[in-house]
Amino acid sequence: MYSQELLKMINNNLKQHKFENLRTTKLFELDLKLWVLGNAVVMFQRMHEEFVRRNDPQSYLEEMKPQYFYTFINMFETRNECQRRAKQFCMVLTPAILDHINRCLGKEIVDDILQKTGPQKFKSRKILQQEVLNKLLIDGSSEKYAEYINSYEDFMKRWISQDLTEHYKCQNTIHVLQTSILQSLLRKIKQALQDEKTLQAKTIYDFLAEFCNVLKKELVISQNSTKVVLFENNLSTIQQFAHEIEWHLSDLEKLVEQDIKSRNIETIFLHSTLKPQDELFRKVIGCDKQCPFCKAPCEAGGWNHKEHFATVHRPRGLSQHVNENTKALDHSICSSNIISNKAFRNAEGKPHPYKDYQKYYPDWAIHPDTTADSSDYWKFVFIQFNHLFAKLYNANPANLPEDWHKLTREKALKSLNKTQ
Template sequence: MTKTMEIFIDALLGSDDTERALFLKWMGLKMDMRSRKHMSNLRRKYKECEQKKDREAIARLDKELLDSSLGIEHYMREMGQIYEAASFGSNKISDKISSLPTLAAKLLLAGFPIELLDGDASNIPEKWNYKDHEDEVTDEDLKADFERMWTQEMGNIPGLTEKDVPCDVLMNFRSSFEHRNVTQYLQTMGKLTQYGKKQFKAKKEHVKLGKLKGLIYAHRSVKHDLQNTADNVISSCFKMTEQFAQSKGDYQTAFTKDLLDEINEHLKKAGTNYDTKFEFDLKLHICGIASRKFTEMHRKYLAEQDPLKHLKKFKSQYLSDFIDLYRKRDQCHRKAREFTQVCLNPAVTEYIDQSIGPDIVDAVLKKHPTEYSSRVLFQYTIQKELLEKSNFEDFNRYILQYNDYVKEWIYNRIVKCFSKDISLQNIKMKKLDSIMQKIMKAMEASKVDGNGSPLPNNERGAKTLIQNFCKSMNCDISISMKKVKQVLFQNTADCASFTKSLYECIEEMKIQLKDEISNSDIKETLNNVSVKPQSMLFKRVFGCGKKCPFCKTPCEAEGTDHQQHHAAVHRPKGLCGSRNDNVLCEEICTSSVLGNRTFKNQETDFEPQLYKDYRKYYPDWHIAPDMYIEASDYWKYVMVTFNKQFAECYKAEQAVYPDEWKKITKEQVLISLKKNILNIKY
């Protein structure tokens, strides 16, 4: 192809109909002007040469006249010659040359002449003129035509607009302080998404003590409590955020409101000795984390719901439909396979993931029936593991963040069970077999109409078959009817052939799902299930969740429906930060409530109160006074082993305990644990 023709063709292909027409008109005028300028002079010379009978001059002038009469039609003829030449042989035609017939057709429709017969050579370029004839069209030609149509149509489809999620989170954050004077804090605020990247720290300005402002102990105690409150709130809200973000839907304003409500619930239990600045900073920290997570969630949703992306998923299917429709081919088996892969397979997978939660719980309980049979036995299992690991951070979290520690422990326990002892694949396979039986029954029932008569053996019958099937399975699995319509678009198969192919493809799908199940991962499964096994087990063994106000020992009363909280064995109070004159306290609650010792905290406005009068402040707790009850060897051992770490954690002096505590061994601790928790005598 010459450089001139390449420029000419590129100009036509790279412009729309209006620009193309303007270009050709302009080019035609320019060429006409050039011709007029030279033609009159050449004709005069030609007549003179004829009179002189100068044959050589006449031949030369003939060529010059031809060159001067160059017009648009000559370029059109050259396009045909280029295409005709490129069509011979086995070489693949480039996309540019392949598009020339379509371009010529558009020019013809726009009123520009196209040469069908080369008068000079008495030749009809068949490939050029009959390119669109059915016998001459290859799949590559159809694919090229489809690609051009696809590109043009895709350019007309708008994408989804991304919403400003951080702005929405910020609006809810500001609303949570409505009618409260936080203007000075808002004015110094930075960008919301930058908050929550570092660990939250309770600060001096977060503490509100009023008339007790000068008490160092009160300030230190409240600050420590606020830090614990913040840690618990952040942990709880982070898990809520993760749960929201893992859902398949879009971000909702309600997510942020739920987080703020969760924060408010925790703050109600935190007393009144905190400043508005604490609440502001804590909410800002959590909303900063949430704004980033929710933005990721929203963008992921947009990417999944983007109409362009959805269309691209079905591009190969539409191309096949386009070619099959042109060739008038039977689409039966391909349509059946697409229905099972695009519509049925995801629905079955979702069914297994969403319904397997209770089965996982049953498997865990069957494997470990003892540790989950009661709250007491569950506590024994956890405390025994804590003892074996002997890690201070674990003990500290267990004491101060009991709820979160237990939830995480159960989750890890499930993962461990299914990584070693229990086959997740077997459980999923049972689910698959169950749903496949229902699918086959639904297929049989779908082959007849409402009167029990066989469906007509035509396209309408095939469509009714799928509609009946989806309706029959509606109670068990959720099949996207939108996808069904997309898949069955232009389905021309008769009902009998389509049904036969569908049975074959369902069997293929079952084999495929079995292969996928063989590679199942327990962590991924736990994230996908709607009913979380870890939550079910947690509710089973957690109890009411209330803790002793002095030593943080969990209530041992079974269930949640009880009026009085109690614990048979309490811990040394110093394990949770209680102190006497800044020395960690080794005494347990049952001894404290018997004597004349005093306590002071936020509930008492840091005024000393007798332990024996604790019910004035904690009426729902019953602590039996008994001077002969000692702390269990378990917690004595913990205090001795980690005395220094607890003191550093609470910024206090180490506890002073009896020398006998130092003699306690791990073996004795285990016996004590069984004795006090399992009531087993040795």
């Protein structure tokens, strides 16, 4: 094709006026054409080779290599930045997740204990009291009795806390509760990351703000801690960022699980925001009021009652009351006192007849004792620890009635099972 073009050019030039005068022969024209074409062939070959080289895909790619490499590095760096920031954000999430577990654990423990298959002793206030009083009699410590009587609420909460510690040490189920809180939270985090509104954010800042807003009930994340995660972004990086966070969640899960498993029960209870012992005291025992005379705990269920009452009152000396004349511990019992002619002193120190006690303690209803043996447990305790209590309370021992000495441990426990 190129040769024909060249021959046409030679012919055209030979026809020009200045060449016609040369009177060239056909042979000369042939020689000229052969010479021109002979020289042109080498150049045509070079041109052809250059064309083939340029259009060869391999050499083309070779030439473009630096550009492609630059594009790749660019993409990789964006991804790398995204990954780095996502990992950083997961580090911000970790303490917030642990905090969430600590905040939820107390309620989970209470639900776990109070469920149908939970320990029998927490089924009712009566059963729990029997359990504690049984244990106190077995332990046989006057100090523990004094604590139970005089600091009832604190004692009970401590007792419940110790009992829960033992329960979870034996059952080894505390980590099951923690893991179930963690799993449920991770599900919510994943939902928030896939949330349309969250993904529609135009900047990473808006994305994180929306993410924190969706999970505001579960996670407490300070704005300052999310600032370190911010980086330059475009719309596609937000989806990628969300995807990277989700990807890193499995590492985070392992870290949190390790942290959970490294703590012993005591530390777990210490970090729990809602103390299960406080909640169980409120739910199982209810009212924390004690008889103004003998400190017997109120037995009316729940919190909403106008009058507090106890079916079993105790000899007053057990709660440090001393006879003014003899300086001996007082062994009188409220349920008998209120139908006697005896007097008591209220907080101001003035004497009043027991019969009028409701004028001074209108929210307490003390019923006269109708069963002779209802306080047998406490009479037995008094007999057992009379001297120890006297020493503890810095008083003289009570002069206890003769028939109290006939009480046995069995009788005491029997009265407990009957009345408490």
